[in-house]
Amino acid sequence: MNRKNRIILSCVYWAFVAYVFVPLILMVLMGFKDSNFIGFPIRSYTLEWYTGVFDDAETISAFVYSVAIAVLSTVISILVGTWIAVLLEGRSFWGRAVVFGMTVLPALIPGIISAIAFRIYARYLGIEPGMGAIIWAHAVHNVPFVVLVVMARLSTLPKSQIEAARDLGADPLIAFLRITFPYLVPAIMGASIFCLLLSFDDFVRSFFLGGYEPTLPVLIFAKLKSGMSPEINAIATVALVLTAVIGVWAERFTRRMNKDS
Amino acid sequence: MSKLILNRRKLLTTAAASGVALASPAYLRRANAQGGEVNVWTYNDFVPEAFKEQFEAETGIRINVRLVDDQGKQFNLLAAEQPNPSVDIMTVAGHRFLQFIDSDLLAPLDTDRLSNWGNINPTFSESDWSTIQGEKWGAPILSGMEVLAYNTDYVSAEEALTWNTLFSEEYSGRTAYIIQDMMSIVMLMMGYDGNMVEYMDDPDKAAAIVEEAKNFLIEHKPLVRKYYDGGAEFQQMMVNQDIVLGHSWNGPAAALINDGFPLGMAIPNEGSYGFVYTYNIAKNCPNPDNAYTFLDAILASPEIGAAMTKASGFISTYKGASEYLTDLEKASTSFPDEQLANLQFFRAEANEMKYGLVDPAVEAIKAA
Amino acid sequence: MTYEASARKERGAAEKAPADRTFWGRLSAWAPYRALAAMATASPRRQFLILAIFPILWVLTQHLGPMLQMLRVSLTDAYPVAPGVEQHFTFDSYLRFFQDPLFWMPFFRTLIFAGVFTFCTLILTYPVAYFLARHVSRKNQMLFLLLLLIPFWVGEIVRTYAIMILLGNTGAVNLVLRWIGLIDRPIPFMYTSFSMGVGIVYLTALYMLLPLYSALEKLPKSMNEAAADLGAGAWTRFRRVTLPLTLEGISSGCTLVFLISTGFYATPVLLGGPSTTVFAETIAGFFHVAGDEWPTGAAFAVIMFLAALGISAAFQRLMSALRKGDTK
Numbered sequence: 043m044n045r046k047n048r049i050i051l052s053c054v055y056w057a058f059v060a061y062v063f064v065p066l067i068l069m070v071l072m073g074f075k076d077s078n079f080i081g082f083p084i085r086s087y088t089l090e091w092y093t094g095v096f097d098d099a100e101t102i103s104a105f106v107y108s109v110a111i112a113v114l115s116t117v118i119s120i121l122v123g124t125w126i127a128v129l130l131e132g133r134s135f136w137g138r139a140v141v142f143g144m145t146v147l148p149a150l151i152p153g154i155i156s157a158i159a160f161r162i163y164a165r166y167l168g169i170e171p172g173m174g175a176i177i178w179a180h181a182v183h184n185v186p187f188v189v190l191v192v193m194a195r196l197s198t199l200p201k202s203q204i205e206a207a208r209d210l211g212a213d214p215l216i217a218f219l220r221i222t223f224p225y226l227v228p229a230i231m232g233a234s235i236f237c238l239l240l241s242f243d244d245f246v247r248s249f250f251l252g253g254y255e256p257t258l259p260v261l262i263f264a265k266l267k268s269g270m271s272p273e274i275n276a277i278a279t280v281a282l283v284l285t286a287v288i289g290v291w292a293e294r295f296t297r298r299m300n301k302d303s
Numbered sequence: 304m305s306k307l308i309l310n311r312r313k314l315l316t317t318a319a320a321s322g323v324a325l326a327s328p329a330y331l332r333r334a335n336a337q338g339g340e341v342n343v344w345t346y347n348d349f350v351p352e353a354f355k356e357q358f359e360a361e362t363g364i365r366i367n368v369r370l371v372d373d374q375g376k377q378f379n380l381l382a383a384e385q386p387n388p389s390v391d392i393m394t395v396a397g398h399r400f401l402q403f404i405d406s407d408l409l410a411p412l413d414t415d416r417l418s419n420w421g422n423i424n425p426t427f428s429e430s431d432w433s434t435i436q437g438e439k440w441g442a443p444i445l446s447g448m449e450v451l452a453y454n455t456d457y458v459s460a461e462e463a464l465t466w467n468t469l470f471s472e473e474y475s476g477r478t479a480y481i482i483q484d485m486m487s488i489v490m491l492m493m494g495y496d497g498n499m500v501e502y503m504d505d506p507d508k509a510a511a512i513v514e515e516a517k518n519f520l521i522e523h524k525p526l527v528r529k530y531y532d533g534g535a536e537f538q539q540m541m542v543n544q545d546i547v548l549g550h551s552w553n554g555p556a557a558a559l560i561n562d563g564f565p566l567g568m569a570i571p572n573e574g575s576y577g578f579v580y581t582y583n584i585a586k587n588c589p590n591p592d593n594a595y596t597f598l599d600a601i602l603a604s605p606e607i608g609a610a611m612t613k614a615s616g617f618i619s620t621y622k623g624a625s626e627y628l629t630d631l632e633k634a635s636t637s638f639p640d641e642q643l644a645n646l647q648f649f650r651a652e653a654n655e656m657k658y659g660l661v662d663p664a665v666e667a668i669k670a671a
Numbered sequence: 672m673t674y675e676a677s678a679r680k681e682r683g684a685a686e687k688a689p690a691d692r693t694f695w696g697r698l699s700a701w702a703p704y705r706a707l708a709a710m711a712t713a714s715p716r717r718q719f720l721i722l723a724i725f726p727i728l729w730v731l732t733q734h735l736g737p738m739l740q741m742l743r744v745s746l747t748d749a750y751p752v753a754p755g756v757e758q759h760f761t762f763d764s765y766l767r768f769f770q771d772p773l774f775w776m777p778f779f780r781t782l783i784f785a786g787v788f789t790f791c792t793l794i795l796t797y798p799v800a801y802f803l804a805r806h807v808s809r810k811n812q813m814l815f816l817l818l819l820l821i822p823f824w825v826g827e828i829v830r831t832y833a834i835m836i837l838l839g840n841t842g843a844v845n846l847v848l849r850w851i852g853l854i855d856r857p858i859p860f861m862y863t864s865f866s867m868g869v870g871i872v873y874l875t876a877l878y879m880l881l882p883l884y885s886a887l888e889k890l891p892k893s894m895n896e897a898a899a900d901l902g903a904g905a906w907t908r909f910r911r912v913t914l915p916l917t918l919e920g921i922s923s924g925c926t927l928v929f930l931i932s933t934g935f936y937a938t939p940v941l942l943g944g945p946s947t948t949v950f951a952e953t954i955a956g957f958f959h960v961a962g963d964e965w966p967t968g969a970a971f972a973v974i975m976f977l978a979a980l981g982i983s984a985a986f987q988r989l990m991s992a993l994r995k996g997d998t999k
Contacts, residue, residue: 047905051802055815058799062822062873065833068843069825072836078562080832081542082841126726135719144730147738150930150980154955155972158965159737161383166740171389182733194885213708214718216699235820236881243826249376253389254342254367259826264347264370268615269558270535270832278829285824379958476859529862530945539832543839545861662956663773669948670776 066282073276080270091276101261101277105284108258111173111248112241115180119237120230122181123188128218130189131196149186156183157246164251172253179251180241187240188233195229196222235289242285340365341593344377345394348614349444349580354607358600364593374399381408381585388585391594397432397579398649400440405655410586411438416595419602427579427620432648441581442598444608445554445617448577448646449484450568452537452556457547463569466492469548470523479529479540480550482520482668484576486661487649488550489516492573499653499660509653510660517664521671530669534558541566557616557635570642576649579620612636745969764970774953774971781950782978784864784939785932788871789879789925795872796879797921801913804887816884823877831870831941838866862944870942875932879924886920887913915994922990926983933979950975 072080076088095101126145130138148156160179161171169175199222207217245259252260258281265274343350347370355366371377374396381388385408395403403409414420420428420442427433427443453463457477462468466488469478487497495512496502502509528546531537534555540546541559551568559566582601584594601607608621609628618636619625625633638646698704712718744750748759768774799819807815822830837843838860845857860866890913898908936951943949954975957968 048806051798051806054798055802058795058876059818062819062876064843065830065837065873066822066825068836069829069833072833078558079538079542079564081539081836081839082843082846122726122729126729129722129726135723141727141730144734145726147730147734149927151738151934151972151976153934154936154951154958155741155934155969155976156737158379158383158958158969159741161380162744163737163740165383166736171384182737185729185734191881198889212695213699213712215708215711216695220695232881239820239823242824245826245828250380250383252369254369256370259828260370262826262828263372266533266535266828267346267372268348268534269538269555274829275833278825282821282824286821375958524945527945528859532940535832536941539835539839540861542841543835543861544841544857545839545859663771666773666777666953666956669945669952670773671946 069275070279073272073279075272078269078271080272080275091272092280094273095276095280100256101258104256104258104261105281107173107255108242109285109288111176111180111257112238115177115184115241116234116237118177118181119184119188120234123185123233124192124226124230126185127189127192127196128222131193145189146186148183153246157250160247161250170253171251173255175251175253176248176257179247180237180244183244183247184237184240187236188230191233191236192226192229195226199225339363339590339593340367341392341590341597342367342369342390342588343392343394343582343597344369344371344380344390345392345582346371346580346615349394349611350601351607351610351614353610354601358597362596362600364596366597378402378406378408382406386587388588390585391588391590392582392597393585394444395441395581395583397441397443397581398651398654400432400435400581401651401654403583404435404440408586409440410584410588410591412440412442412584413595414439417442417599417602419599422602422605422622423620424622430579430648432650433579433581435651441583442602443579443581443620444601445580445611445615446577446620447552447554447580447617448570449488449575450551450553450556451571452541452549452551452559452566452568454541454544454547455565455567458567460567460569463548463567464572466550466571466573469550470526472526474548475526476528477545477547478527478549479531479537479546480527481532482530482665483661485520485550486513486516486664487576488573489519491575493519497576498647498650499657500650503653503656506656509656513660513664517668520668524668524671553618553636554616557632560635561616561631570638570645572645574645574647577646578649580617741969742973745966745973747966750965750969764967765974767967768971768974774950777948777950777953778975778978780948781933781975782982784867784871784947784949785929785979786982788868788875788932789929791868792872792875792879792928793921793925796876797883800880800883800887804884804890805892812888816880819880820877822873827874827937828941830873831938834866834870834873834942835861838869862942864944864947867939867943867947870938871932871935874935874938875928878927878931882920882924882927883917886917890916918990918994922987926987929986930979930983933975 071084073091074087074089075084076086076090077084126141130142130145151159157179160175160182164171164175164178169178203221203225204217207221208214212220243259244257245263248257249260249263256264258277262274262277265271265277341364343366345368350366350368355368359365369390371380371394377393377395378399381390381393381403384390388408395409400409423443427446428439433439433441433443451463451466451469458468458474468474469480490497490499490512493512493515499509499512502512529536529540531540534552537549537551538555538559540549541564553568556566556568560568582598584591584598588594602621605619605621605623606627608619608624609626611617612619612624612628613632616635625637628636699708711721745764746760746762748761748763750758768778803812803815825833835842839845840857840859840861842860844860845854848854848858898912903911934951935949936955939947939949940952950971954968954971957964957971
């Protein structure tokens, strides 16, 4: 391959990395500012905002609450989304296009509209606002992304594998669990990361469907009312680091589990 | 310099410490633990932490706070929950009463059940805007106003005494305002009644006035840097020096001053509008008795009012609350008497007509 | 567990033990399971029904339900309904959009912005995805991709404020430029279409990057090499081989980004200027003010949604025509 192209491309990649990371670095930096507001110039530094995050029971419980919601809603999205993907991929039946259209619908509705629609519908169904309602809304909203990712992977599954398994006497469920599912694992992992991210980051749906316990984004919005303070930056940074640590640990853990089994 | 800056966390700790030292009000001891809970929708820090702990310990009533960040969302949420809301107490800005009352979302307040009603400065509790349809609808807790805030390094105090400075060529590209609020102020600048109560019987005149104000703002659109919505945006623009002059609510401006930022604020000679945050009881609320206990308790001491001021930058409606403020906090939450004389409260009587005209005008200004 | 590893393990297990010793073997030998499986797979028709019934129920009740509720709200004259008020069916909210030119400006601006920003995102992320898929070793690809995903864990608002202190008059960029001596007065980046673009591309990059990456990753390297052997230059190879083969990824990425960016609210409001009002802001306004405006807000949302969907459909048709044209 020609070196020149490669160098140009890698420059573009790292420039892009810089573009995505510079705001993040500023965020981390501002958490050290000894003031109630972020911005330059920084006259003096303090660790207090960062240490304060760990003393703040409200923030910690909001973080735990958000993580729990993200994990539970992701599990539901993955189950439902994979099922729908298996139904839709490589099968033609009457009404398939309609089912597909309805499947991707929640991903296409603008945030505030979807939040209010969910709120109205929750009332119609008799779902009480609170953790269950948020999980439900996040799960429904994230299903389309799972379906798209899983369908893409499914389309590359060699048909011969399934046929071989069936020839050996496996029924469709066992063939799915032993052949298809392991093949889908990378796609499901990717979709999970995406779902966790969308759920953890969501404000509107959490606000409209939440009860008296704030999720982390709802808490941050409320705190923003008295100004964008270094405190909020510190909270966001700590949340980022913690989720990254949990994510890496979970990844290692599942990898080890797989090795052991 | 950093010595001077008491950050919010330090402030709250001091407030908490002094709250414990404060002798608990007598009525709380009498109300033998009745238990249960009270659900409150409010802004961050409007229910001081020290108060919350003491109240819960003494009454056995748990306070569930749901944080809101915007009046409109609060309205939507309550509207979506009716007729069986989950909320007891909510925080409404006084001039938005009518919208909530018209939609039948609030219960009138029985002030006889509040022994501490008298602790509120009568300027707020007995003001004309606070009585609608012969009833009181909320307990005033904090007061805010529309001010002209300026970076003292760039703008002089004299220049800030007129709203015209905001529209001068000199500060082109370095100003910002909330466009809805500015409509009322522009009407005031032009010598009209920005509340539009005077023109309730003359819709043609009202329409002409709004048209005039609209054209004024469109004409001066090239000079403005940003139409903003929230206090945090204003603060950030000031800190980043994207603007040096702007219309703001006093709360966010006071918070900047208390942080040591070179900011001044004024109520210009043409006048300005004030508003009051109130605690209200939602109609059909689940725990009405606890709601009254909560209201009476939070009105009990000026120190609670001072704690709210420290957290928000808005001015306390409690008698004697300023005694508990530092000098800088006092300075950032008070105005000279001659400026205060120019202030009037937002009124809601004509809101339906006013916003029927102003909202499309705002759209038109943004689209221009 | 990767597919290959598990397949290897399966084979190993099959050699060592008779089939009925493994979990799966025991399961398929277990009588109740066999009865159940036999019943479920009695005919292809029944098998299909069992597979299809849950997803169809789910999308009907969970995906379509909220939308239908909103459609219903948009066709009423009052919502939420105050006690004692009767609700009527009406098209007024829809008519309002077509009668008042005031709303057209933000509407078309939103569509144009969404198109422009989608294009910018594509131009920016295509080389990034290309680099990832073609020039990074397979082992590191996931790592490099994850690196790019990290910033998206940070909430939209916190990130948006970070962009403000990056681009503000005393922001990082202006500080650096002044320190180098390139400028002596700060450049006002903020509250322009530029600052808005910087914020929005941030939000959309992820949705573009993933489909592009997966399209490029599938591309066999041999294709390019064959073209090179035939003497095609780098540009020709890209234009004649890579680009046509990734058109599908481009079209799905662009569609997704376009649809999503018509709905952005917080970022354009915070980073935009006086003349960049988007339609989502107009819609949100109807939900924020007095109660009887909900139907209008809902109707406008439906209009925006249908328009965006229509444009995406046209775009997809164009792309598939392009694809067909290229294979000929």
